[in-house]
Amino acid sequence: MSVNFNALVDAATRPYARAGRYAYHFVRGKLRRDPVFRAILKNGWLPDEGRLIDLGCGLGLLSALLAEAQKQHQAGNWAPDWSTPPRNLEFQGIELQGWKVQAARQAFGDNSPICHGDIRTAELPDCSAAIILDVLLYLNNAEQREILQRIVRTLQPGGTLLLREGNAAGGLRHFVTSTAEHICCLWRGQGWQDLHYRTETQWIALLEELGFSVDSLPMNQGTPFSNILFHATRIT
Incomplete structure (x- = not known):
């Protein structure tokens, strides 16, 4: 099967x-x-x-x-x-x-688990896992660090963080990634956005500094992008 x-x-x-x-x-x-x-x-x-x-x-x-x-x-x-x-x-x-919050409520009614908020300021509940897919590039380096520090404080020891971002050292694939993101921002009416990428090595170093053990793997199969998934476990 x-x-x-x-x-x-x-x-x-x-x-x-x-x-x-x-x-x-x-x-x-x-x-x-x-x-x-x-x-x-x-x-x-x-x-x-x-x-x-x-x-x-x-x-x-x-x-x-x-x-x-x-x-x-x-x-x-x-x-x-x-x-x-x-x-x-x-x-x-x-x-x-x-x-998007409203669409989720239309789809699932009162059972929608989505709340409206800014991840930079919203209260984060205690959790056993956290996931951030293609989001931190919209935040500057200091904000990226702060979000990850807040996750460390709410994530139980041994808990899982799944983080995906484009790899700034990804060559042509990364050029395609950043260009596509800029086009999407313009299409959504958000204007020209400053995007903040790191290399795979830089992401691993930051996560390890904050108390994670980290595995990384390409997460771009079937796409032209430079995306890397970081599977991180809180150890401290």
Whole structure:
């Protein structure tokens, strides 16, 4: 038996039809094409229980995917070479863009786990795992450090941080990454944004300095980007 990932995505995406065509097709396309979501499910990087905080969670698509994965696993539709999805992991997302928070509420009603807030100032609850995907590039170096320091204070010892950012030493791939981000900012009406990237080595050094052990791996399969995923464990 193998996991039919596209069918899993289709089921996870279905509630977003209540939020309109754009939200539905964005979530469906993102979950299908971005390799990080398949990797998170297959490799079992998240704990089975506790609380997961997703900073800059967008439309809450990871929450929807995890919930549907657990349903499929309980129904016996799961491959033995894929890790068991988290069973008792509470999800809490924080998202700056109000329309995304509203779309998640349209999709899931009162069950939406997404709250409106700025991750630089929002209160972070105690957690067993934290995830930040493609967000810190919008913050300057001091703000990046502060966010990570706050995560250290809320993350239990042995807890997991999953962080993805573009690798500034990624050559042509990184040029494509930064160009695509600038274009997206312009398309969203945000104007020209200052983007703050680090090299893979610099990210590892910062995370280790803050008390994490770190593994890194490319997370750009099937894309032209320089994305690296940092799988970090709090050790102090």
